[in-house]
Amino acid sequence: MKKWMLPAGVEEALPPVSWQLEDLRRKLLDQYRKQRYELVHPPLIEHLDALLTGTAQDSEQQVFKLTDPDSGRLLGLRSDMTPQAARIAARHYRDRDIVRLCYLGTVLRSRTGSLGEPRSPRQVGCEIFGEAGIAADLEVLRLMLKTLKLAGLKKVHLDLGHVGIYRAVIAKLGLSVEDEAALFEIVQRKSHPDLAEFVSVRKLKPRVAKAISQLLDLNGGVDVLARARDAFPNASGEIDAALTALEKIVGELRTEMPKLPIHLDLAELRGYRYHTGMVFAAFVSGHGREIARGGRYDGVGAEFGAARPATGFSADLNELLRLGA
Amino acid sequence: MTALTLALSKGRILEESLPMLARIGLDPAGDIDRLLRVPSRTPGVSLLIIRPTDVPTYVEYGAADLGIVGKDVLMEHGSTGLYEPLDLDIAKCRLSVAAQKDAPKRDPRRRLRVATKYPEITRRHFADKGEQVEIIKLYGSMELAPLVGLADVIVDLVATGGTLRANGLIETEVICQVSSRLVVNKASLKTKHAEIAALLDQIRRAGQTLKAA
Numbered sequence: 001m002k003k004w005m006l007p008a009g010v011e012e013a014l015p016p017v018s019w020q021l022e023d024l025r026r027k028l029l030d031q032y033r034k035q036r037y038e039l040v041h042p043p044l045i046e047h048l049d050a051l052l053t054g055t056a057q058d059s060e061q062q063v064f065k066l067t068d069p070d071s072g073r074l075l076g077l078r079s080d081m082t083p084q085a086a087r088i089a090a091r092h093y094r095d096r097d098i099v100r101l102c103y104l105g106t107v108l109r110s111r112t113g114s115l116g117e118p119r120s121p122r123q124v125g126c127e128i129f130g131e132a133g134i135a136a137d138l139e140v141l142r143l144m145l146k147t148l149k150l151a152g153l154k155k156v157h158l159d160l161g162h163v164g165i166y167r168a169v170i171a172k173l174g175l176s177v178e179d180e181a182a183l184f185e186i187v188q189r190k191s192h193p194d195l196a197e198f199v200s201v202r203k204l205k206p207r208v209a210k211a212i213s214q215l216l217d218l219n220g221g222v223d224v225l226a227r228a229r230d231a232f233p234n235a236s237g238e239i240d241a242a243l244t245a246l247e248k249i250v251g252e253l254r255t256e257m258p259k260l261p262i263h264l265d266l267a268e269l270r271g272y273r274y275h276t277g278m279v280f281a282a283f284v285s286g287h288g289r290e291i292a293r294g295g296r297y298d299g300v301g302a303e304f305g306a307a308r309p310a311t312g313f314s315a316d317l318n319e320l321l322r323l324g325a
Numbered sequence: 326m327t328a329l330t331l332a333l334s335k336g337r338i339l340e341e342s343l344p345m346l347a348r349i350g351l352d353p354a355g356d357i358d359r360l361l362r363v364p365s366r367t368p369g370v371s372l373l374i375i376r377p378t379d380v381p382t383y384v385e386y387g388a389a390d391l392g393i394v395g396k397d398v399l400m401e402h403g404s405t406g407l408y409e410p411l412d413l414d415i416a417k418c419r420l421s422v423a424a425q426k427d428a429p430k431r432d433p434r435r436r437l438r439v440a441t442k443y444p445e446i447t448r449r450h451f452a453d454k455g456e457q458v459e460i461i462k463l464y465g466s467m468e469l470a471p472l473v474g475l476a477d478v479i480v481d482l483v484a485t486g487g488t489l490r491a492n493g494l495i496e497t498e499v500i501c502q503v504s505s506r507l508v509v510n511k512a513s514l515k516t517k518h519a520e521i522a523a524l525l526d527q528i529r530r531a532g533q534t535l536k537a538a
Binding site: 115116157159185188189190191192193194216219220221261263265283284285286287288289290 | 327511512517518
């Protein structure tokens with residue numbers, strides 16, 4: 001191994017890119033500050049159990065770990081700053097009803113979710129704690145789109161989903177942990193053949209099997225919402241609430257940004273384990289992965305003594321610069 | 326129309342895909358034996374002719390919007406980074422464990438040695454049965470490994486079983502059935518939804534007609 005080589009998936013920035021990153025960083029933080037988001041600089045390293053809360057529950061394998069020679073406890077290098085922001089909101093702003101936080105910094109991941117993802121993204125994001133309504137969801141959505149615009153990204157596509165629908169559909173199945181993971185994987189791949197096999201092996205009720213199968217196809221333009229109402233005609237409780245929320249959000253966005261291409265995908269379960277409501281992501285054509293993502297994750301902060309509704313988004317500054325104009 | 330790229334798996338899957346592609350006007354309009362990228366007869370849709378194991382990589386990165394690839398390759402690739410909406414029901418075969426017909430008894434103190442080009446599937450399969458095995462990754466001619474004592478058993482694709490029989494091996498266990506799947510890049514489905522949804526629909530119908538014929 002040559003000494004000058006960097007580990008796989010680790011990047012450095014040199015002029016002129018480093019200056020461009022700095023310009024973009026200032027532009028974004030100025031915007032967030034103008035909208036009254038508090039900037040937080042969470043530590044690079046924390047106790048592992050504090051890092052693996054909230055939005056990071058399924059990232060244990062992504063975290064670089066080491067033992068603290070001082071206390072003997074396990075430490076982790078941050079792989080996502082969202083749980084850190086949640087901890088700060090719960091501990092330091094517990095007497096405020098609503099807290100808006102923004103953060104920007106490098107995170108490290110021992111391995112990545114999909115091909116070509118960097119292991120050292122420069123994560124930038126905003127979170128609102130303490131507001132349960134769709135006004136907050138719309139605010140972070142707008143702020144994500146504004147962020148992409150400031151980065152010079154053109155032709156952004158918005159993808160919207162809601163984890164509540166899938167959750168309601170499988171709620172009464174009483175699946176084992178393993179089966180639930182297997183089904184989740186199948187839904188993530190929208191694999192009708194694998195779903196059919198799962199349904200026959202696990203002997204799922206035809207009604208539930210049909211509902212899941214319909215969910216796999218409930219993706220496309222905004223007409224998806226009407227199709228979903230047809231597919232779940234007597235929707236009550238969670239499904240009705242989820243569809244109503246999406247209808248309102250889509251309605252608002254279409255009035256405000258008539259040219260924004262909106263795609264809906266009711267089987268998109270990004271961060272299913274911790275998300276509780278609407279989830280969203282942004283795509284640009286020609287790039288095989290999402291460039292920014294977010295959603296609602298109510299109940300966050302319970303581990304730190306203050307459970308609150310929360311919603312937010314994050315992106316990778318390096319990627320925004322690379323794909324922007 | 327937005328341009329679409331479809332990645333095809335060279336070999337048996339390509340041959341068996343051609344009738345279906347011809348039905349919907351997506352058959353290659355060029356020399357597929359020499360060219361790696363050829364236009365299809367439908368303007369705006371181009372085809373990549375690549376190694377089957379490379380198809381998931383091309384599609385996951387978005388270098389191709391769609392791909393046709395065997396379930397075996399997808400299982401070995403093992404990620405949720407792709408959509409797999411359709412079973413094309415072509416290039417059907419199975420993934421099996423095979424052993425020498427009259428193999429000498431194995432020393433039970435040693436782990437079972439398995440030769441395969443599917444280390445991930447093999448590890449998962451034996452782990453599900455509660456068995457830890459030693460996996461030997463090979464790139465071809467699996468059948469040879471048990472004959473020369475390199476491995477106790479092999480995990481490989483079986484279509485007719487002819488090659489196994491000719492080499493004195495018998496199928497001892499079927500891991501799963503395999504057929505070709507249509508895979509779609511996640512971002513493509515969202516940014517080119519209308520085109521891809523229309524294509525999926527055509528392929529689904531062409532498949533049904535061909536099966537009925």
